[in-house]
Amino acid sequence: MLTLDKHDATFVNLNTRIERHGDERELAADIKLSLRAQNTILDQLEPGLRKDIFRKPSRGEQPDIPEIGGDQLVAVKHPSIEPLRLSHEFEGYEIEIAGLMDHVEPLLLVDVKLKKFVVAPLEGGSVELTFTASTNVGQDEVSELCEAFVREDVRLTVTPPKRQAQGDPEDSREAA
Template sequence: MFELNDATAKVANFNPRAERHGDENKLAGDLKLVVAVSSSVLDYFQKGLRQALYRKAAQGEQQDLIDGSDGLTAVKFPKLGALPWDEEYPGYSLLIGGGLGLTDPLVIKDVTLKKLSFEPLEGGTLQLTFSAVFHPTKAEAGALCEQIKNEVQLTLVSPLNQSKGDKPVQEDLTAAA
């Protein structure tokens, strides 16, 4: 499953809101994050997606900077823009650090990732935008409101690694190819 380990992400927006749970309101929030990752992240979503969006660089274009990779660094359809991905991923945990003024990262559990979009960038980089939907505490909501338009360090832990309490086990895909 898709995971990130200590990636630099921009908090594009945090929208605190109320949800009805029976007769009571419960605090909920939508955290919109933008992160630049390696295009190889696309392989976690659909096999062949990266090959559909990237091609090998031609003579005079930016070449692959990593030895031994497949060389898919040029965007095939640069005018296509960001592509929406219509699937939700429940059960994630977010660890947010950096800029929060906390000694320990902010840990948010039971997060659903949704409204994903992929924007292929030259050089084999992918701009990944998504919303994380969860039920924050008042303190978490306040801390996240303060981070709107700021960069944070983000770790996403998939449901598969929740029981282990581990950080992500996949290779670090946040480095641009």
């Protein structure tokens, strides 16, 4: 399950739309985000995917690079491959979109569906990951999303459903 904690990202696109639930009409948004990360993030999406895409560099191919995730899988196995589209969809996530400056209040979106993953492997052991986050939103949230879209550079936190259920240990002590 994908997890990110205050990771720098780029807000690529915003699409607002109406979802119909019977006779009800609800405002929804599709948020396209892009980020660069170590290739170990692939292990969160699909175990074994990183080893399918990356390999150890051949002697003299690259200078010594620190190990990532206990191995040296930093060279792209097939440099001519196009970015990979993954059919994964993850539901029930929370995402927090914050500005790079602390004075901007972060926007928290709940019950988010992550989908349309695209992975572009990069030499040196990193990837460019692009995905879409879809959720129902209110009019105020649309305004805040537009502000984030204009800023373009954001700090992104992605929390899977399991972590939400566990909650913060501090919160459970206060409840007791």
